[in-house]
Amino acid sequence: MDKSTGSKRFDNAVKQYLKEACVLWELDGAGGAPRLIAVAHDSPMIVMSLCQGQTLRRVLIENHQLGFEDYIRIYKEVSDSLLAVHKRGWIHNDFKNGNVLIELKRGKVSASIIDFGLASRPGANPKFPTGTSEDYMLYQWYAPELYLYGVSLEQSDSWSLGVAMKRTFTKLQERQPDVGALPDDLDKLLADMTDPRCCAANHGCPVRRPHTAPCSPLAGQVASQT
């Protein structure tokens, strides 16, 4: 790598870290997000507070005691945390089970959203490389409008949350056959949350996906299951 490419990459890394630092600063702990403690200017490094718990990805792999209703409660907390992030004016864009820490303590669940490196403002272009859905096959949790139209909205996190929930419930159904089929309203909600249709005439906005799915309607519907 020549010197100018190396220094460009370094500059980009610094910009990326500084952006994440700004998001954490503005969130100020909303959605359980880590708090910004320090930023190093001469090397791309940010120091943030330690959030408690394990990633939901790890919980799903390691904790075989949790059942369907536990995960409904967990996702209610997760959706409330995403709502808190949205209320502070940020869209996460990279939500997945590996980017949320879950703490289970004395029957209580708390969810901390982490990894804000790809976050952007609602309506802004999150600058994902443009590509087809096939190019993004591996990254199914990225909402299609991010890479097809360069627009990020609350519905984009709704997509990612829907994908994460579908994966979790499918895993549970494989592991615990007595879970059976999902309740119809939850099944329908997940289908709506992961509706891929976007409207070219409307700046790539999702057509049917609920606007605040990670937020109030999901929290309400999920709460009614418990």
Ligand SMILES: Nc1ncnc2c1ncn2[C@@H]1O[C@H](COP(=O)(O)OP(=O)(O)OP(=O)(O)O)[C@@H](O)[C@H]1O
């Ligand atoms: N503030 C935090 N408190 C506690 N653990 C954290 C925190 N930030 C990150 N981690 C841990 O470090 C791991 C990697 O962090 P993060 O997701 O931000 O990095 P990443 O490089 O984007 O990883 P990936 O590509 O897997 O998403 C997380 O899965 C989590 O286990």
Ligand SMILES: [Mg+2]
């Ligand atoms: Mg991550």
